[in-house]
Amino acid sequence: MGKTIIDKLWDKHIVHQEEGKPDLIYIDLHLVHEVTSPQAFSGLRMKNRPVRRPDRTFATVDHNVPTVNRFNITDPVAKKQMETLRKNCEEFGIPLADINSPEQGIVHVIGPELGLTQPGMTIVCGDSHTSTHGAFGSLAFGIGTSEVEHTLATQTLWQSKPKSLKVQIDGKLGQGVLAKDVILYVLSKHGVNFGTGHIIEYCGEVIRNMSMEERMTVCNMSIEGGARAGLVAPDDTTIEYLRGRKHVPSGQEFDQAAEQWKALASDEDATYDKEIHIEASEIAPMVSWGTNPSQTAPVTGRVPFLNECANENERRSVASALGYMGFSEGQKISDIKVQKVFIGSCTNSRLEDLRLAAEVAKGRKVQQGVQAIVVPGSQNVKVLAEAEGLDQIFIEAGFEWRESGCSMCLSMNADIVPAGEHCASTSNRNFEGRQGAGSRTHLVSPAMAAAAAVHGYFVDVRNLESAEAVH
Amino acid sequence: MAGLTTFRGKAAGMDRVNVDTDQIIPKQFLKRTEKTGFGQYLFYDWRFQADGSPNPEFELNRQENAGATILVANENFGCGSSREHAPWALLDYGIQVVIAPSFADIFHQNCLKNGMLPVVLKAEEVEYLLEKAKSPSYELIVSLDDKTVSDAEGFKASFPISSYWQTMLMNGWDEIDLTMQMDEQIRKYEESIG
Numbered sequence: 061m062g063k064t065i066i067d068k069l070w071d072k073h074i075v076h077q078e079e080g081k082p083d084l085i086y087i088d089l090h091l092v093h094e095v096t097s098p099q100a101f102s103g104l105r106m107k108n109r110p111v112r113r114p115d116r117t118f119a120t121v122d123h124n125v126p127t128v129n130r131f132n133i134t135d136p137v138a139k140k141q142m143e144t145l146r147k148n149c150e151e152f153g154i155p156l157a158d159i160n161s162p163e164q165g166i167v168h169v170i171g172p173e174l175g176l177t178q179p180g181m182t183i184v185c186g187d188s189h190t191s192t193h194g195a196f197g198s199l200a201f202g203i204g205t206s207e208v209e210h211t212l213a214t215q216t217l218w219q220s221k222p223k224s225l226k227v228q229i230d231g232k233l234g235q236g237v238l239a240k241d242v243i244l245y246v247l248s249k250h251g252v253n254f255g256t257g258h259i260i261e262y263c264g265e266v267i268r269n270m271s272m273e274e275r276m277t278v279c280n281m282s283i284e285g286g287a288r289a290g291l292v293a294p295d296d297t298t299i300e301y302l303r304g305r306k307h308v309p310s311g312q313e314f315d316q317a318a319e320q321w322k323a324l325a326s327d328e329d330a331t332y333d334k335e336i337h338i339e340a341s342e343i344a345p346m347v348s349w350g351t352n353p354s355q356t357a358p359v360t361g362r363v364p365f366l367n368e369c370a371n372e373n374e375r376r377s378v379a380s381a382l383g384y385m386g387f388s389e390g391q392k393i394s395d396i397k398v399q400k401v402f403i404g405s406c407t408n409s410r411l412e413d414l415r416l417a418a419e420v421a422k423g424r425k426v427q428q429g430v431q432a433i434v435v436p437g438s439q440n441v442k443v444l445a446e447a448e449g450l451d452q453i454f455i456e457a458g459f460e461w462r463e464s465g466c467s468m469c470l471s472m473n474a475d476i477v478p479a480g481e482h483c484a485s486t487s488n489r490n491f492e493g494r495q496g497a498g499s500r501t502h503l504v505s506p507a508m509a510a511a512a513a514v515h516g517y518f519v520d521v522r523n524l525e526s527a528e529a530v531h
Numbered sequence: 532m533a534g535l536t537t538f539r540g541k542a543a544g545m546d547r548v549n550v551d552t553d554q555i556i557p558k559q560f561l562k563r564t565e566k567t568g569f570g571q572y573l574f575y576d577w578r579f580q581a582d583g584s585p586n587p588e589f590e591l592n593r594q595e596n597a598g599a600t601i602l603v604a605n606e607n608f609g610c611g612s613s614r615e616h617a618p619w620a621l622l623d624y625g626i627q628v629v630i631a632p633s634f635a636d637i638f639h640q641n642c643l644k645n646g647m648l649p650v651v652l653k654a655e656e657v658e659y660l661l662e663k664a665k666s667p668s669y670e671l672i673v674s675l676d677d678k679t680v681s682d683a684e685g686f687k688a689s690f691p692i693s694s695y696w697q698t699m700l701m702n703g704w705d706e707i708d709l710t711m712q713m714d715e716q717i718r719k720y721e722e723s724i725g
C-alpha cells in the first residue's frame with residue numbers, strides 16, 4: 061500500500077520506536093520566541109543541561125514588541141521577557157533575530173522567508189500556529205513549554221503518530237475569493253474540532269494553484285480546526301519560492317534537495333483515515349461573526365437563528381457568541397459596522413497579503429471613525445512593501461503603517477481593541493477578549509479587511525468597482 | 532514531580548463547550564517568566580468583574596465549588612493556543628484532574644507533561660457528573676492504577692490512558708531524564724542525517 065506524505069515524514073524522523081510508547085522523533089528545526097520559552101530555559105539551567113543543537117534552533121521576538129516606537133518598550137514585563145530571551149540566547153549560543161535585526165518578525169513569517177523552513181523537515185515552536193510551515197511539505201506543529209525544554213535538551217520529542225486527514229479542494233476560486241476565505245469556509249462547514257488527533261494534507265486544484273503565501277494562510281489555521289499540523293506536498297511553486305533564500309543550499313546541492321522534496325508527495329494509492337471534499341465554487345468571501353473561527357458566514361449571509369442549531373450544545377454556544385458580540389439572531393453580515401481594522405498576523409501579513417489589501421485601499425479613504433492599522437509580518441516584508449510603495453498607498457488612504465510583530469492578533473502589546481468595538485481582522489482567532497477585554501473580532505481576508513476600512517462596515521469585495529484588481 | 536496514583540477530591544462543574552486557552556489564562560498574564568503564580572489569573576475575564584471583584588455568576592466562584600480540585604468540563608476543553616500557562620494556571624489554582632468528553636490535543640499533552648490528569652469520559656457520564664457536581668460537597672475518586680473515576684454513590688467509569696503516560700504519571704518521572712538516557716541513539720540518528 062502507498063504512503064501519504066505524512067507517513068513518509070514520520071518514518072524518516074523516527075529515532076526510537078517501542079511497543080506501548082509514543083515514538084521518539086527527531087526535530088530538524090526549533091523556532092523560539094519570547095513568551096513560551098523563559099520557563100524552558102530556566103528548567104535547563106536548574107538541571108545544568110546544555111542546548112543540544114543550537115544550530116538547529118532559531119529565536120526571535122514578536123509577541124509583545126511595540127509596533128510604534130519599537131525601541132522604547134514601556135511595558136516593564138514585556139521588556140523583561142525580551143531581555144530574558146536575549147540573555148538565554150547568549151548563554152546557550154542560539155541565533156536570535158532581535159528587535160534591531162533586519163530579520164526580526166513574526167516567527168512563522170521569518171522561518172519561510174529566511175529559508176529556515178524547508179520541505180521534509182520536522183519543525184516545532186512553542187506556538188500553535190507552527191502549522192504554517194506545513195505549507196512547505198514539512199511536519200510542523202505547536203508545542204507547550206515542557207516540550208520546548210525537551211526539544212532544547214534532546215532535539216527530539218515523544219509523539220504518538222496522529223491520524224491522517226485529506227482535505228481536497230477542487231475547482232477554481234471565484235474572483236475576490238482568497239486563501240483566507242477557503243480556510244474560513246472549511247472551518248464554518250466542519251467546525252472547530254474536525255481535525256483533532258489528525259494531521260491535515262491539503263490538496264486539489266485550488267491548493268495546487270495557490271502561491272506559497274496562500275498555502276501558508278491555509279495551513280496556518282489548521283489548528284483552528286483542532287489539527288496540530290496541516291501541510292501541502294512540495295511542488296515547483298515550493299521550490300521556486302525557496303530558491304536563493306538565505307538558509308537553503310545553493311547550486312547543485314539545491315537541485316538535489318529539490319528532487320528529494322518532490323518525492324515526498326503522497327503515493328497515488330495512499331489511503332487516509334478521513335477525507336473531506338470541497339468545491340471551490342461554494343466559497344464566497346467570508347466573515348466570522350462569533351467567538352470561534354467556525355462561527356463564520358459568507359459576507360452575503362447572516363448570523364444564525366437559535367432555532368437553526370443542531371443541538372443543545374451548539375445552541376448555547378451560538379447564544380453566548382451572539383450575546384458577546386452584541387448581535388441579534390439573523391442579523392445580516394453586511395450590517396455589521398467596524399471601528400477597528402487590523403491587517404497583519406502570521407495568517408495574513410506577507411507581501412502578497414499587503415498587496416491585496418493595498419489594491420483595495422488605493423485611491424480610497426478610510427471611513428471616518430475607523431482606525432485601521434497595517435502591521436507587516438517582518439522587517440523584510442516591511443522593506444519590500446516600502447520598496448514598491450505600498451506604505452504610501454496605505455498612508456494616503458488613512459491607514460497607519462507600523463513596524464513588524466504580532467500586534468493586534470493577540471494584543472499583548474499596546475495595540476488593543478477597546479471593549480464593545482468591532483474589528484475586521486486578518487488574524488486567526490476571534491476568541492472572547494483575544495484583541496482586548498470585550499473586543500469583538502471578525503476574521504476576514506486582507507481584501508475584505510481593507511474594504512471594511514474604507515466603508516466602515518462589511519462589503520463584498522466582489523462588488524467593488526476595481527474588483528477585477530483583486531485576484 | 533510527585534507520583535499520582537489515586538486522587539480524591541471535590542468536583543466542580545463547568546458546563547461550557549470549546550473553553551479556549553485564551554479564557555483559561557488571558558494573554559495579558561503570559562508575561563511572567565516563571566511557572567508559578569498563574570492561579571490568581573485563571574479564567575480571569577470570566578471570574579472577575581470590571582472593577583476586580585469576583586463575578587458571583589462564575590462557576591468556580593460559587594460557594595459549592597470552593598476548594599474544588601477536580602474540574603468537570605465539556606467538549607473540546609482547552610482548544611486554541613499552545614500556551615502551557617493554561618495547565619500551570621489550573622494546577623496553581625488547585626485543579627489536579629480535568630474530566631471532559633474531549634480535549635484539544637496540545638492542551639491534553641501539556642496537562643500530562645505537568646503531572647495533571649486529563650480524563651476523557653463518555654458524554655453521558657460527563658453529563659451525570661456535571662449534574663452531580665452541582666451539590667456542594669460532591670467528591671470523586673480518580674484511580675490511575677485501575678483507570679477509573681468513581682463516587683461514593685456507586686458511579687464508576689473507566690477512562691483510556693496510554694500505558695506510557697500511566698507509568699510516567701504514577702511514578703512522577705521526568706521525560707527529559709528518560710530521553711537523555713537515549714543519547715547514543717539520538718547521536719546515531721544525527722550521524723545518519725549528516
Ligand code: SF4
Pocket residue numbers: 122123166167168187189405406407465466469470487488
Ligand atoms: S501573529 Fe498571532 S497567531 Fe501568529 S504567532 Fe503571533 S500571536 Fe500567534
